[in-house]
Amino acid sequence: MLTASICTIGDEILIGQIVDTNKSYISSALNTAGIKVISHLTTGDDENSIESTINSALSSSDIVIATGGLGPTKDDITKRVLAKISGNSEMFYDSKQLEIIKSICLKREVLLSDLNKDQALVPVNCTVFQNSFGTAPAMKFIIGDKLLYSLPGVPYEMQHLIELVIKDIETLGRCEKIIHHSFNSYGIPESELAQKLSEWEDNLPKGFKLAYLPNPAKGVKLRLSVYDGEELSNKETIKGLFNELKGILGNSLYGEGEDTLESVVSKALAERGETLSVAESCTGGNIGRIFTSIPGSSSLFKGGITAYDNSAKTDILGVDPGIIEKFGAVSEECVVAMAISVKKMFKTDWSISTSGIAGPDGGTDEKPLGTLWIAVSGPNVLVTKKSVYFGDRERNITRFSSGAVDFLRKTMGVELNFINV
16 A cells, blocks of 8 residues: 655744645545554754655655645745755756746736746656646656655645645555544443444444544544445444444534534524524633524524523513522523523423533532533423533533534434444
8 A cells, every 4th residue: 555744844833833734635635545643743944854864754655745834035945955865966957847936927917027937847757747726836756756746835726736646645555444433422422432432433343443533512523434445335334333333322423524513503493394493601602603604593593592591581481580599590490491581482392401610610519510401392292401611711612502403413313323434
């Protein structure tokens, strides 16, 4: 199997001035093409550092893809270093790229300066991939039995050019099928999940690898990866593994791939022709936000009330002041009243209500920081749940929201019963 390393070049990445999104985009493109990425490297705009980083990557990978350092300014020195690595520092003007540069300057009403023109200057021993979206072309070098590609660091230019690079690599005929398939779980901490799956993981078929990817909003993603190139047999194997996984984790499994708790609940509501409303206190409207972020949500999400202050709970939702006085706002009795009221107000099939203590203040011995009460009201059902989370305010709000949506999912009986391999 072909292996690749990705090297991003630029001081702006090292000092945190910009976020490097190129690595993830290129990695995804390479994996889809059947090329295994084995390392991500970053180096600054220093000739020695660039040279040593790229040479190191070439020593361990079949393919190296470098991005950045191809601009017209003095700190953009990548092209000169690549020429040195390739063993020939002689340069020539690529006529096709030069015509593109002239056209770009004309459209922008910018004079063609020497700096602009020199963007078309490339080492004589490289293959040029013209960049119709910018001034700096991509270059390919053959270093012994290794391939070295250099792409502009501007993301939209790189994304166009990586397609050409992938097609060029595929002509080698050595790409294999790589399969990554993810199952999403919620409600079981990563350490406990690993313990539950220890025996199952030990008995995975040869070539399969399991990774745990925790996220406070989405739960723990379980990613199965296999690199042996047998696409059809692997798909069938993954289906069998899913059935085993569901037998262990039950309804803690809620989705696949990029599924989220809110997306699977929204899909179920749409399929059933049912609707949802929310009454939020501690989550501050976040549950409404995540549902309305889904396209088409207007047909199923009817509205919400952010009743943060107790007066909003009593005056808008009609919660009996006696409930708050006797049990407090963070109580089962309060969220029940909130869920019933908002469901009636918006005439929906389902409703969620939340009340809790996100922090950093407000906790007591009886109701510690991170306490959350949830109520879900639906057709002939009214259920509640109390949880206690640990984290800062922002993390608690995120987990409160996801916990509430997951509680709705389970109350609705939404389960993952198929896989899309």
